[in-house]
Amino acid sequence: MARKVPEIPSASLADIAFMLLIFFLVTTTMDIDSGLERRLPPWADQTEDNEQQINERNVFVVLINKNNDLLVENEYTDIRSLREKTKEFLSNPYNASNLPEKELVNVPYFGEVMVAKNAVISLQNDIDTRYSTYVAVQNELVAAINELRDEIATQQFGKPYSKLDKEQQEAVRIIYPSRISEAESKRR
Numbered sequence: 001m002a003r004k005v006p007e008i009p010s011a012s013l014a015d016i017a018f019m020l021l022i023f024f025l026v027t028t029t030m031d032i033d034s035g036l037e038r039r040l041p042p043w044a045d046q047t048e049d050n051e052q053q054i055n056e057r058n059v060f061v062v063l064i065n066k067n068n069d070l071l072v073e074n075e076y077t078d079i080r081s082l083r084e085k086t087k088e089f090l091s092n093p094y095n096a097s098n099l100p101e102k103e104l105v106n107v108p109y110f111g112e113v114m115v116a117k118n119a120v121i122s123l124q125n126d127i128d129t130r131y132s133t134y135v136a137v138q139n140e141l142v143a144a145i146n147e148l149r150d151e152i153a154t155q156q157f158g159k160p161y162s163k164l165d166k167e168q169q170e171a172v173r174i175i176y177p178s179r180i181s182e183a184e185s186k187r188r
Contacts, residue, residue, distance in 0.1 A: 058100045058118040060089045064137060066128035079136055086144035090176060092116050108171045110156060115175050124183040141180055148176045 062082070063071040070077050072085055092099035100116035107113050121141055125134055149161040149172050157164060161172055 055101060055118070057098060058116070058120060060086065060119065060121045062121060062123045062137065062141070064123075064125040064129045064133055066126040068130050068133040070133075070137065079140060082137065082140040083144045083147070086121065086141055087148055089121075090116060090119055090145065090148055092119075105174065107174050109168060110171060110175065113175055117174075117177070119177075119179065121180045122183065123180055125185055127185045129185070138180075142178070145176055145178050149173070152176065 061071075061073055065071065070079055070082065072082060077085065089099055092102055095102055095114070100119035102114040102116050103118075104112050105115045105117060107115070123137065123141065125137075146161065152175060153159065153161040153164055153168070153172050156172075157168060161169060164172065
């Protein structure tokens, strides 16, 4: 007589699998994606011939090489000083000849203000640049613009830029526009 092999009860196997699934879902941590929030400029018709000559002093050149070294205006720079250098470039507080040209502009809520309206930040990186370095540089550039906007908004309206209404924010953006130009990645 052959012995009967006892069967394993499978009625509660689905319950156990479900409990394990819930356990792993609850205990697993998810990496938060980092990214960049950007509003793209309006589409420019390619048939229009609206090329403008940009004065070299109006361009703030930021390069990131394949070793993740940061070059600002052809000088090696630490990322911690990038924000202050960007703020100095955009505000040009003493109307220095090596910083952007300033023009007198009539700005709502402010009156006539000297504005570096042609200032552009040119960001270029190598194909092998780490994404984390690229994002860190972008964050510093945007933070510099946001700090300048907050400073002038607090000075004029007594509250930060984010708390202003649309018209007030537009006036501040005339004084400190966000112009970050990104060139196609290259091998350097």
